[in-house]
Amino acid sequence: MDLNLVRTFLVVAECQSYTKAAERMQLTQPAISAAIKRLEKLYGENLFIKQGRGIELSSKGQQLIPSFRQAVSIIENAMNMRKQFNVYCNESLINTLFPIDNINLQESPPEKNQLFEHLRQEKTDIIVDSMLTRDSAFMVEEILLEPLVVICRKDHPRIKQSITKDAFYREEHVFYSGTWEKIRGFELFANEPIEERKMALICHSIASIALNISQSDSIAVIARSFAEQWAAKLNLQILTCPINTDLIPYHLVYHKRQIKNPLHKKIREEIKAKIKALHRQ
Numbered sequence: 001m002d003l004n005l006v007r008t009f010l011v012v013a014e015c016q017s018y019t020k021a022a023e024r025m026q027l028t029q030p031a032i033s034a035a036i037k038r039l040e041k042l043y044g045e046n047l048f049i050k051q052g053r054g055i056e057l058s059s060k061g062q063q064l065i066p067s068f069r070q071a072v073s074i075i076e077n078a079m080n081m082r083k084q085f086n087v088y089c090n091e092s093l094i095n096t097l098f099p100i101d102n103i104n105l106q107e108s109p110p111e112k113n114q115l116f117e118h119l120r121q122e123k124t125d126i127i128v129d130s131m132l133t134r135d136s137a138f139m140v141e142e143i144l145l146e147p148l149v150v151i152c153r154k155d156h157p158r159i160k161q162s163i164t165k166d167a168f169y170r171e172e173h174v175f176y177s178g179t180w181e182k183i184r185g186f187e188l189f190a191n192e193p194i195e196e197r198k199m200a201l202i203c204h205s206i207a208s209i210a211l212n213i214s215q216s217d218s219i220a221v222i223a224r225s226f227a228e229q230w231a232a233k234l235n236l237q238i239l240t241c242p243i244n245t246d247l248i249p250y251h252l253v254y255h256k257r258q259i260k261n262p263l264h265k266k267i268r269e270e271i272k273a274k275i276k277a278l279h280r281q
Helices: 003-015 018-025 029-043 059-080 113-120 165-170 185-189 206-214 224-234 262-280
Strands: 048-051 054-057 085-089 103-107 126-129 138-146 148-153 172-176 198-203 220-223 236-240 248-255
Touching: 003 018, 003 029, 003 059, 018 029, 054 059, 085 262, 113 126, 113 248, 126 262, 138 262, 148 206, 148 224, 172 206, 172 220, 198 206, 206 220, 206 224, 206 236, 220 224, 224 236, 248 262
Parallel strands: 085 103, 085 126, 172 198
Antiparallel strands: 048 054, 126 248, 138 248, 148 220, 148 236
8 A cells, every 4th residue: 555645644634624634745635635535445435524614534534543553653663763853842841851862952932832833744753841732643741740930039129038919010020922822821820810910021031031030120930940940040039929820731742653663752751750850859
């Protein structure tokens, strides 16, 4: 059987759209449709059925998914035997993963919607970040929970060792530019309505936030692990956040086709071990 037919079938099944599959594979829609028809002719029955304006897998199509994924994974691993994998990691944890052999480590982009699109397009192989996806093509493992904290400089003129909710809203804040579905991380994890905060600055990295906090009277809300890494060097106070928030859940995310890849699995286990070691400190 033509391996390209199998790959095309899996992409269409993942996208549930001939048009989206054509865009992903950089082919025309008629080419995608023709490939599926050839595969259906081999099996003598439909692999997709119409559902509203879209399509979904038929019973036969659903039966083929696990075997086809496994077959493609085995063949691709045998052909490529890649020794280097691209890993996107949240800035708060990126130093924790350093060094791990056989990975190209990159900081996650501030615009979190790009993360999973890059995973779909095979521009990255593993994501370690706090954002979650319900895409059925991906495996998602929760690997760490940690709180948000408030940081300010140690010689702040008004804040000493703790901060009240009133004081929190009186101070100017340094914001992180990153968003998930147009919502900032702090608002995403808050368990209570967030009042309007005075904005002093917007930064594109957590490191830039911490540096600016160390040189001003502003405050910021960041992940505890990052704050603890840099508090002593930047002369920062770490304060319990007076706003009720959920713990930040960090996830390890990868495509299901990599589940049985032994080198990919080894790297996943190394990442989880390093994160667990951080949590025990």
